[in-house]
Amino acid sequence: MPSFSRIRALAEKEVFHILRDSRTLVIIFLMPLLQLIIFGYAMNMEIRQxxxxxxxxxxxxxxxxxxxxxxxxxxxxxxxxxxxxxxxxxxxxxxxxxxxxxxxxxxxxxxxxxxxxxxxxxxxxxxxxxxxxxxxxxxTGIQTDAGIDLRAQILYNPDLKSSFFFVPGLIALILVMVCALLTSISISREKEMGTMEQILVSPVSATEILFGKVIPYLVLGLLDALIILAVGMLLFQVPFRGDFSVFLLFTFLYVLTSLCLGLLVSTVAKTQQAAMMMALGMTLLPTLLLSGYMFPISSMPVILQKLTYIIPASYYLQIIRGIMLKGNNIAQLYQAGLSLLGMSVLMLIVAARRFKLRLS
Amino acid sequence: MIHTSHLVKQFGSFKAVDEINLEIGRGEIFGFLGANGAGKTTTIRMLCGLLKPSSGEIRIDNLDIIKHSEQIKHKLGYMSQKFSLYPDLKAIENLQFYAGIYRVSFEPALKRLEPILEQFGLSSILKTLTQDLPMGYKQRLSLVAALMHDPPLVFLDEPTSGVDPQARREFWQVINDLAQSGKTIIVSTHFMDEAEYCHRVIIMQDGREVALGNPAELKQEYGSANMQELFLKVLGVSDAKL
Known part of the structure; x- marks a missing residue:
């Protein structure tokens, strides 16, 4: 049985690291803001002037x-x-x-x-x-020589503002990157410093180590999500039509999935640098290309469509677009939410297994 | 306290530890001597459960180390070769953390260790960030951290490397006191003068035992004036045998 007091000791120590290490704070706060601003303006697909x-x-x-x-x-x-x-x-x-x-x-x-x-x-x-x-x-009511009188009605984003499309996507992209980086770097750093060895000789179990890492970063990840959401809404005027508690609930699941992805990376990567490369490699491009962020999943070849099932962001994009633009409720999103939960649990189990293997 | 029989660790085709048989009693200071790569650290890592033996048996307090790893982990303290406290935590926060993961109450543990903290001059620097401490203090703090849960068995892997002679003497004074209070101390070192502090030593080469016994008796047996001479002689003899 995992011990609550041990998990608390591990989590508290992690909070000290977070508060005292400027690098972590940069990853958590500065990186998302820069990404949001750079991506936000660079990926602006509107035409002006x-x-x-x-x-x-x-x-x-x-x-x-x-x-x-x-x-x-x-x-x-x-x-x-x-x-x-x-x-x-x-x-x-x-x-x-x-x-x-x-x-x-x-x-x-x-x-x-x-x-x-x-x-x-x-x-x-x-x-x-x-x-x-x-x-x-x-x-203007002046006739053009087009033979067909086409009148399309555009829902949810009548002005076809591209910010409506990229801000929710960026929340998905930034969260998965930051969270996977946080856990994978923090564990591989302990391996590099030798402090992990000191934990491994103690009676702490793999599950306790993993929980001790996930819990503090879960709070940070959610905080990050709120910051990105707020900045996205302020800078790019994206609406938020859904319920805030629904957003929190599903974002919690997505952050959890992303953190577990980082844990999985850390069971493979031996150094911080390797962890960083792997975490970015497993999140940045797959999320950009295969989540439905840039290209609609329905127009992908069948094989790639199947691949999108293992990309956490493909679920979260449905969720976040649904909440922000369509005002979706829990009943309309629960399937995507359950998929995220399933992925988290699976990755947590695999990570704990691999952790134990290293012990023996 | 510790019993090993036919202990072997193989990495691929390389035998890091080869047929080590040990019987270490309670309250004993037992030293591992040998050059780098002789197999000292590998043996110690197996004894404290960080590495799984390729073959052979390890029993601690009559418990098999594989089957009863949970129980055994509570009994041992470990100070690794590489300094491994958290540099960005204050000294006291490091100690709190170790108390936490061993589930012992911090205040009583700190009180129990007060004499050692005093002796080490650590009481006044508990609020300092660990990274700002001089090397000697870091080593001593590591030892105190390993003692937070009052383990009967303490492993020290090259605890005094990079520490000045005066600090090393003080360090050994504390180790001696710990053994006197009934703790079993397993220590590895490449300082031959430190071997004199041990009740018994094993000299290893290429993963094998080349000599085992009380330092004074070994010196007599090999007709050496000091440990340094003994060490070279022992290894020289084994070289000739090869």
Whole structure:
């Protein structure tokens, strides 16, 4: 039977390490904030202030209404007049314009067609510029020559703000990285320093060692989650539509899973450096690529889809997106939660086994 | 207190410990001597349960070390070769931690160890961060930590390496007192003068026993003036045999 008092002794000692070691504090607080800010702004997939060249040959009320519609959004910005003497192609090449709008002479009367030319050297941006432009044109009530009148209704994120998509994802990514790093580094550090040996000669069991490591970091991990959530909401205006206690409950499970992943790493890695590499390797890319963060799981090949089942973040992404954007409740998330719990227990058992093996 | 028979530890094809038979009594100071790689540390690590023997038997207090490892762990204190207290904990916090993992109440344990703390000059530095202590103090603190749960059996693996002669003498004074109070002390060292403090020593080479006995008797047997000479002679003889 694991002894509570021994676990407490181990956990208390860990708290001293955390409070006195600046490196741990950096991992816990600084790293997540930097990641959130860097990833957050770098992965911003919105288009803002696209320099737009307007060639208005009509100069009537209709054409002005159209141009105003473009300029009144945050998406487009008129290229200053003096640049207008250059040919559109030259402006594109010099990157002074990313799109040009040509309005023919009789626009609004006999002519209803306008020409939008877009610099597609970055196809993603071009695609988005086209969508924005179509949206603007549609909203003015002026007909375009598209044959189909498509009206999509976009749920949960009507403005298609990419922050809605990446902030929950970043919470998942940062938490798994930080938590796996914390436990794996802290155990491998004890191995490196020789203090683990001193614990191993004592009657402390593998389970007690593991619990003594997990409990303090569980608190830290949750604290971290709250910080990331708060900063994400403040900086990127992501809504939080669900229940906070549901968020805490499921985040607790996810943090636990991530910490256990770190424990598992520490049973293999002999040095802090090896532990760090392994913990990052097992969390960063798999979470980015295979959790459904960047690419939808449904569009992956079947084999990769199967692989996503062992990525903790694939469950947590359903959970966190569900809570923040859709206001999901426990009943709608319990399956993902149970999967996380199952993974934690399994990893804890394997880690304890491997720990005992090292003893004998 | 300790009984081993045909103790062997093999790492791959390398025999680190080869057929060691020991009988160590209560209250004895028993020394392991030998060059680096002679098998001292490996033997000690097996005796305190950190390594599993490849073959042979270890009994401590008549209990088999594999079958009764839980019980035995409460009986032994261990101070490893490498300094292994937490540098970022205060001296007293390290002691508290060891009391905690052995489930003994801290205050009474500290009170019991007060004479040793005084003797070691540790009482005044208990609030200091362990990393700020000089090496000699760290060694002494390690010993006190290993004694928190009052174990009848104490393993000291090269406890005095890197410590000045004066501090070493004081250290041995405490070890002597501990043995007198009935504790069994197992110590490994490569300082030959320290071997004189031991009641019995085993001299090891290539994992095997080359001499075993009381230092004074061994010196007489080999006609050596001191332990250093004895040591070289013993190993020289065994070299000739090879």
């Amino acid at each position: 696209v320099p737009l060249l307007v060639d208005d040959l009509a100069m009537n009320s209709s054409s002005r209404a159209l141009v105003d519609a473009f300029v009144n959004t945050d998406y487009f910005q008129l290229v200053p007049k003096e640049a207008g003497t250059l040919q559109p192609d030259e402006l594109f090449r010099e990157r002074r314009a990313q799109a040009s709008l040509s309005i023919p002479k009789d626009f609004g009367a006999s002519e209803h067609r306008v020409l939008l030319r877009i610099d597609a050297s970055d196809p993603n941006s071009a695609q988005m510029i086209q969508n924005y432009a179509l949206g603007i044109v549609n909203s």
